[in-house]
Amino acid sequence: MWAVATASVIGFLGNEAVAVFRIRVGREIGSAALVADGYHARTDGWTSLAVLLGAIGVWLGYPLADPIVGMFITLAILGIVWQSGKLVFTRLLDGVDPEVVEEVRHAASHVPGVEDVTEVRARWSGHELHAEVNVAVQPRLSVAEGHAIAREVNHRLLRQLGYLRRAVIHVDPDGEAGEEHHRIPAHSHDDLPVHSH
Secondary structure, X not given: OHHHHHHHHHHHHHXXXXXXXXXXXXXXXXXXXXXXXXXXXXXXXXXXXXXXXXXXXXXXXXXOHHHHHHHHHHHHHHHHHHHHHHHHHHHHOOOOOHHHHHHHHHHHHOOOOOOEEEEEEEEEEOOEEEEEEEXXXXXXXXXXXXXXXXXXXHHHHHHHOOOEEEEEEEEEEOOOOOHHHHOOOOEOOOOOOOEOO
C-alpha cells in the first residue's frame, strides 16, 4: 500500500510539473498542440491520485472503489479530450480567441496618435499570429505622420505580443474609419452589370 501511495504522489507531482511547463510554454509560443499535451499530462497526474483513492478504498474493504474511481477517471479524460479538441479544431479553422483580438486592440489603442481602433482581424498560421488592424488618426495629419503612427503601432504589437509575427496596419482619417468607408457604391463599367465592391 505504501509503495502505491508513494508512486501515486510522485506520479502526480511529476505530471503536474510537466503540465504547468507545457501549458505555459504552449501559450507563450501559441502552440495549441503543446497546450493540449500539457492538459494530457495534467490528466495523467490526477489519474495517479485517483488510482491511490481506489487502492485505499479496496484496502479498507470496499472492492467497488476501484471501478468507481476508474469511471471518474474516464469522465475526466473525456472532459480533457473535449477541451483539447475544441482548442485544436478552433486553430485548424483559423479561429482566434477573443482575448487575443482584444490584446491586439488594446496594444494598438495605446499608441500616441491613434484615435480609435476600428477593426482587428487575426488568424493563426501554425504557431504564428498574423493580424490586420485599422486605426483612425486625426485627418489633418500628413501622409508621413500617419505612416509614422502606423509604424509605431506595428512596432508595439510585435514587441508586446510574442506570438505575433506579422501585422498590417491600415490608417484611416478619424470620422471615416472602418471598412464601411472603403466600400465602393453600386456602379457599372466594362459592360458589366451594376455591382458594388
